[in-house]
Amino acid sequence: MPELQYKDKTADVSEEAVYSAARAISRARTLVITSGAGMSVDSGLPDFRGKNGLWQGFAEVEGKTLRTGDLAITKAFHDDAAQAWGFYGRLTTLFRETNPHVGFEILRRWADTVENWYVVTSNVDGHFQKAGFETSKIVQKSGTMEKLQCLTPCRPEVWENDQSFTIDSSTLRSNHVPSCKFCGGVARPNVLLFNDFSWLYRQSQEQEERFNKFLRECNPPITILEIGAGKILPSIRDMNSKAATKFAATIIRINPHEWEIDAPHISIPDGAASGLSKIERVLSKHDLDSSGHQTDYL
Numbered sequence: 001m002p003e004l005q006y007k008d009k010t011a012d013v014s015e016e017a018v019y020s021a022a023r024a025i026s027r028a029r030t031l032v033i034t035s036g037a038g039m040s041v042d043s044g045l046p047d048f049r050g051k052n053g054l055w056q057g058f059a060e061v062e063g064k065t066l067r068t069g070d071l072a073i074t075k076a077f078h079d080d081a082a083q084a085w086g087f088y089g090r091l092t093t094l095f096r097e098t099n100p101h102v103g104f105e106i107l108r109r110w111a112d113t114v115e116n117w118y119v120v121t122s123n124v125d126g127h128f129q130k131a132g133f134e135t136s137k138i139v140q141k142s143g144t145m146e147k148l149q150c151l152t153p154c155r156p157e158v159w160e161n162d163q164s165f166t167i168d169s170s171t172l173r174s175n176h177v178p179s180c181k182f183c184g185g186v187a188r189p190n191v192l193l194f195n196d197f198s199w200l201y202r203q204s205q206e207q208e209e210r211f212n213k214f215l216r217e218c219n220p221p222i223t224i225l226e227i228g229a230g231k232i233l234p235s236i237r238d239m240n241s242k243a244a245t246k247f248a249a250t251i252i253r254i255n256p257h258e259w260e261i262d263a264p265h266i267s268i269p270d271g272a273a274s275g276l277s278k279i280e281r282v283l284s285k286h287d288l289d290s291s292g293h294q295t296d297y298l
């Protein structure tokens with residue numbers, strides 16, 4: 001797949017902003033980690049919906065070009081499931097073979113220092129789980145490639161994607177099409193596509209309900225990390241903005257393209273791995289106690 005290049009404006013990350021972010025993390029009793037495509041891009045995974053994302057263009061697969069936008073709709077599975085799975089099968093493999101970047105490790109450490117935490121992501125790659133975050137404390141707002149569902153769907157059930165795929169290099173078609181374990185028809189990934197009226201969202205909805213309960217019951221101060229979540233798919237930003245108002249939470253927005261946010265929130269105009277590493281360097285220079293509240297230096 002082509003390297004995705006952004007050509008937006010850039011800004012320097014001020015030391016003051018990094019210190020403010022470190023302070024907000026070390027003082028938090030509750031950490032809410034939210035992320036969009038920018039989080040995955042740093043691991044080398046494609047952005048789906050962003051301005052230069054996969055759905056807007058083409059992908060090179062086995063030296064051939066696929067119009068990826070044509071595959072982002074359920075019609076692709078109805079028309080030619082082996083072709084659609086040629087693409088999604090490759091993504092499944094890519095997600096499994098790619099290791100989460102250093103930022104995940106940093107977040108894992110921060111999560112260990114706070115009283116409580118939660119993850120909300122619009123990414124479908126399952127990399128928070130892969131990085132060791134418990135599935136029961138993750139909201140996958142757009143579903144996950146690691147689950148399958150019936151294309152019809154014949155019933156509202158999802159199941160593990162335990163399939164592996166081989167893609168024919170001349171046709172870009174998958175060697176097989178996963179079938180529905182109930183009706184034997186075509187199965188598709190349980191991810192939200194464009195104009196998708198047959199995506200089974202119950203799992204995602206239940207995750208959101210658990211998260212909303214968590215927010216109502218968790219202890220302040222709450223710090224919300226918002227990493228690589230753009231304006232094109234604004235659900236993460238909208239959610240954070242509402243939560244910040246309702247629970248007096250502080251948002252740390254890490255984004256190399258659309259980083260602006262009004263004070264008292266904190267803006268880090270940087271990529272996920274780089275921005276998180278800068279904050280971690282400040283935190284690790286100073287010993288935090290087990291509760292993360294030792295912040296004299298800040």
Ligand SMILES: [Zn+2]
Nearest residue numbers: 150154180183
């Ligand atoms: Zn079925």
